Amino acid sequence: MPDKPGAERPKYQRIADDLKAAIEAGEYEPGDRLPGENALAPQYGVAVMTARQALRVLKNQGLAESRKGAGVFVQAFRPIRRRGIQRLAQDQWGTGRSIWDADDDRTLSVDQVSVEEVTAPPHIADVLGLTSSATACARSRRYSLAERPVMLAVAYLPYDLVAGSAITRPDTGPGGIYARLAELGHAPVHFREEIRGRLPTSDEADRLGMSAERPVLKICRTAFSTDGRAIEIQEMTLDSASYVLDYEFDA
Amino acid sequence: MPDKPGAERPKYQRIADDLKAAIEAGEYEPGDRLPGENALAPQYGVAVMTARQALRVLKNQGLAESRKGAGVFVQAFRPIRRRGIQRLAQDQWGTGRSIWDADDDRTLSVDQVSVEEVTAPPHIADVLGLTSSATACARSRRYSLAERPVMLAVAYLPYDLVAGSAITRPDTGPGGIYARLAELGHAPVHFREEIRGRLPTSDEADRLGMSAERPVLKICRTAFSTDGRAIEIQEMTLDSASYVLDYEFDA
Structure with a gap:
């Protein structure tokens, strides 16, 4: 039950809600062209600017996308299903598979790779127990x-733990960081993933090639070794329109 | 590495990024007053409107909040930590505790309660196998x-499965829906939680008492009984500034 009746809401939001309902009811299918601002304005008796604002809301919700000179279309991108628990099972990285391959039948490409020795931000240093x-x-x-950027990720590990291993090189080899940590005697046995949602910083929006008005999901994963020590933290920034996070577990 | 150098970003975003960095570095602590638009404008050599827009970005990111007539303050609300897996363990609802109590040491209150017999939306009917x-x-x-609304939730169950039980009444009794399903011979044994992020609809923003420019987290949980049948779907809408989702599991 809304607290306010619909009539008190801004007009552009009512138009956006109508279009969203039509998309969800299947009246417009993925890839279909939506009515443009010049069609919506007379239909709702509003200014063209108001109709444009309604379409902007749908784009920021990730439900629609502009194609230059052709109009606004129902989002046809099938989001990536990221399986939080299954992807980190030891038999994934244990046999040399990349855990990033476990998410989908499509393959992600990687760029903007850097590996550096840094002073960790305070919240990272705290959890990793760095002096x-x-x-x-x-x-x-x-x-x-x-060609669509979908996620930024930064992994932090105590430098003294990984010095000299392939973890300090751009290519970590088969099975990735976790397989190398296992070889060093620090196999991760337990994980915590913490998830938040917020609007992106301008740097995040730039690198993800998305509007600063579309939310990102932040995942902060901590990996623990058998002695309960936090040995790695991954900070991930996901385009919310590109991902469904999926956690399956027993009661 | 940003694709664009900082100088090309809108000025209000650079100011917002500076303030965000200062908050994260602890220069401003929770509850501290931030510099107002009239202080920021001359400091950065921008119009007051630009400084106001920067503060609006921080509020929409859930990092700051306005207090009427007093200015803009660093968000002092401690977000609720929602433990996805532990809260659904059978020993929570099995002994009559509410699973909503498992999240935090603070207690949530409930209002806007309704229980209805409805024609399910198509995506719900599909998963529940409703004809x-x-x-x-x-x-x-x-x-x-x-007094702060933090989450909307709707649970859907096949009506013929629950007819006559306390599940059709506003108060489901000790242990909630899952304890009642167990008594009916349909104890949930497996769960899937799917998470997305997006901007709220105007109705969601109204009911949560939040800006339509602040994201919500959507959680769709499906509960399965021993025979693999989907017996319940919960659609939850969470104010992103009020929650941290937390999933802990072994490798």
Whole structure:
């Protein structure tokens, strides 16, 4: 039950809600062209600017996308299903598969790779138990599906734990970071993923090639070794229109 | 690495990024007053409107909040930590505790409660395996912490499965829906939670008492019984500034 009757809401929001309902009812299918601002304005008796604002809301909700000179279309991108638990099962990285392949039948490409020795941000240093003089190995990269950037990720590990291993090199080899940590005697056995939603910073929006008015999902994953020590933190920034997070578990 | 150098970004975003960095570095603590638009404008050499827009970005990111006549303050609300897996363990609802109590040391209140027999939306009817003439029991309510609305939730169950039980009444009794389903011989044994982020609809923003420019997290949970049948779907809409979702699991 809404607190306010619909008539008190801004007109552009009522138009956006109508179009959203029509998309969800299947009246417009993925890839279909939506009515343009010049058709919506007389239909609702509003200014063209108001109709444009309604279409902007749908684009920021990830339900529609502009194609230059052709209009606004129902989003046809099938979001990536990211399986939080199954993807981190030891038999994924244990056999040399990349855990990023476990998400979907489509393959992500990687660019903007950097591996650096850094002073960790305070909230990272705290969780990793780094003393004020200890550094972290920071592995940063961007994931894309076809040409569409979908996720930024930075992994932080205590530098003294990984010095000399392939973790400090751009290519970590088969099975990735977790397989290398296992070889070093620090196999992760337990994970925590913390999820938040917010609007992106301008840098995040730039790198993801998305509007600063479309939300990102933030996932912060901490990996623990058998002795309960936090050995790695991954900070991930996901385009909310590109992902469904999926956690399956027993009661 | 940003694709564009900072100088090309809108000025209000650079100011917002600076303030965000200062908050994260602890220069401003929760509850501290931030510099107002009239202080920021000369400091950055921008119009007051530009400074106002920067503060609006921080509010929409859930990092700051306005207090009428007093200015803009660093958000002091401690978000609710929602433990996705532990809260649904059978020993929570099995002993009559509410699973909503498992999240935090603070207690949520409930209002806007309705229980109705409805024709389920197509995507719900599909998953619950409802024939075109079968109805669903829809349980809708809103959760608040103190006076702050934080979550909307609607549970859908096949009506013929729950007819005559306390599930069709506003108060489901100790242990809630899952304890009652167990008594009916349909104890949930497996769960899937699917998470997305987007901007709220105007109705969602109204009911949550939040800006339509602040994202919501959507959680869709499906509960399965021993025979693999989907027996309940919960659609939840969470104010992104009020929640941290937390999933802990072994490798």
